[in-house]
Amino acid sequence: MTQRPKPVPVVNPWARPFWDAAMEDRLTFQKCKDCGANIFYPRIACTECFSDNLDWVNASGKGTIYSYTVVENNSPTAFLGDCPYVVAIVRLDEGPQMLTNIINCDPYSIQCDMPVKVVFEQLNEEFKLPKFQPI
Amino acid sequence: MSNLKGKVAFVGIGEVPTGRHADKAAIYHAIKSAKMAIRDAGINKDEIDYVLPTASLYSPAFNTEMVTCRVVEELGLKNCKKNVQIFSGGSSSSNALLIASTLINQGMARYVLFVHTDRLGTGVNLQQGIDLFSTAGISAEWEVPFGQHYSSIAALATTRYQYETGCTDEEMSAVCVSNRKWAELNPNAFFRKPLTIEEVMSSKMLSTPLRAKQSNMLFDGGAAFVLTSAERARDVADRPVYLLGEGGVVTHFVYSQEKDITRYGWAEAGKTAFEQAGLTPKDIDVAEIYDSYPVYQIIGLEELGFCERGEAGKLFLNGDTWPGGKLPCTTNGGMLSQGHTGAGGAVALMVEAVRQLMGKAGERQVKDARFAVETATGGTYMDSQVTILGTEIP
Numbered sequence A: 001m002t003q004r005p006k007p008v009p010v011v012n013p014w015a016r017p018f019w020d021a022a023m024e025d026r027l028t029f030q031k032c033k034d035c036g037a038n039i040f041y042p043r044i045a046c047t048e049c050f051s052d053n054l055d056w057v058n059a060s061g062k063g064t065i066y067s068y069t070v071v072e073n074n075s076p077t078a079f080l081g082d083c084p085y086v087v088a089i090v091r092l093d094e095g096p097q098m099l100t101n102i103i104n105c106d107p108y109s110i111q112c113d114m115p116v117k118v119v120f121e122q123l124n125e126e127f128k129l130p131k132f133q134p135i
Numbered sequence B: 001m002s003n004l005k006g007k008v009a010f011v012g013i014g015e016v017p018t019g020r021h022a023d024k025a026a027i028y029h030a031i032k033s034a035k036m037a038i039r040d041a042g043i044n045k046d047e048i049d050y051v052l053p054t055a056s057l058y059s060p061a062f063n064t065e066m067v068t069c070r071v072v073e074e075l076g077l078k079n080c081k082k083n084v085q086i087f088s089g090g091s092s093s094s095n096a097l098l099i100a101s102t103l104i105n106q107g108m109a110r111y112v113l114f115v116h117t118d119r120l121g122t123g124v125n126l127q128q129g130i131d132l133f134s135t136a137g138i139s140a141e142w143e144v145p146f147g148q149h150y151s152s153i154a155a156l157a158t159t160r161y162q163y164e165t166g167c168t169d170e171e172m173s174a175v176c177v178s179n180r181k182w183a184e185l186n187p188n189a190f191f192r193k194p195l196t197i198e199e200v201m202s203s204k205m206l207s208t209p210l211r212a213k214q215s216n217m218l219f220d221g222g223a224a225f226v227l228t229s230a231e232r233a234r235d236v237a238d239r240p241v242y243l244l245g246e247g248g249v250v251t252h253f254v255y256s257q258e259k260d261i262t263r264y265g266w267a268e269a270g271k272t273a274f275e276q277a278g279l280t281p282k283d284i285d286v287a288e289i290y291d292s293y294p295v296y297q298i299i300g301l302e303e304l305g306f307c308e309r310g311e312a313g314k315l316f317l318n319g320d321t322w323p324g325g326k327l328p329c330t331t332n333g334g335m336l337s338q339g340h341t342g343a344g345g346a347v348a349l350m351v352e353a354v355r356q357l358m359g360k361a362g363e364r365q366v367k368d369a370r371f372a373v374e375t376a377t378g379g380t381y382m383d384s385q386v387t388i389l390g391t392e393i394p
């Protein structure tokens, strides 16, 4: 059975700087210049004060695993060949949460609240995905 | 909402068996359920003036027919003023109930028919179903590229919930056993054979720690209900079921943005609903708690205040939630045993709550049931909707 191609991010135009930075191995989020809120995923306006005055900043790339699962069976078709793979929610040290995969480790060694750091994985010529590995 | 308390009532319900009905078109389940609900209400079909169909997911083309008044024409409703689709995924029935109740209370509508049908059992195959539910309501930019789907979402909640509370795999599996005990007594349920904790815990691992028998399966089905004002309800129905309280909280769109995947908005939604009704969990005779996966049923019971956090699993294990137990829970068998029909999971729970209160639940009737709570949530558990119903107005 030939594997279906992986889904690529359907990019909202205002999020383009995030994906461009990812191609340079930089994890970024938005920071509100008016109220200081750290924002991820990229928004059109600040989710706290509604300001349009948003800046892009580099994240430390460090965080902890809020929750995780090892997908063993019945994944979406494009991921059947990857099983077992780890889906996780990571809380960045700066506050924002994001969905990711935990890679470069034994999937069954992962625990909640484990510290992790970002590592970029090439998806295709256009995209690198921010994934994480245990520190 | 306090001015809606006791002003609107269910007067009729209808439901077809959940299953794989390859020989039946989706419209069949809608018409069959709607006809049953109208008959149950004991009214003339032409008294229906509003029809609120919810969405069918298996086919956009068929859903367009639901939007463009097919139900009205198929039923031959002669005095229908509006046909408006109300859809918020799994919470559609709760939101339709509130909107319909407002219209009725304002004197805009007299008899409102809500109807659901879908063919997720035979209209799509298993892998299409998984793929549909790996994109429906899951962010195409921030989650789909990482292989997120509904099993992994439920697994993320289960992992964190067990980590924080110490709830065991055995307690989690006991939810499936409890729901099955009810489904054994429900002719409309798909899974009716007895189920043991051992069978659940030895079933195929999907996404750790979630196993196949802790996962709902998709089927064909349909259900409907008829609402009217409390005054008219007392004329037409032997035992009208009143809307007493309602609460809702929207918490997220992208699942990974949810701040607490072990709680969601249930506590606040429940508090609002119970305060409006003038009741507490102690007054509730039947708790129809949205399942889809065991962790959500456990979280629902706890956050509504039926027990302490981390204790709900024990209620499912020790039989409190089973037939004959002191807290009958999800008495149709839920999506885990009756089967998941898309937006219909909570339609079935709402219909079941009404059925229990009307005293029409047959073998699984909870004796002297007067008050019920029902919960619903849509998308990736994006909202927490709580409804309290009763045969009396406290």
Ligand SMILES: [Zn+2]
Pocket (backbone or CB within 6 Å): A032, A033, A034, A035, A036, A037, A046, A047, A048, A049, A050, A051
């Ligand atoms: Zn701001």
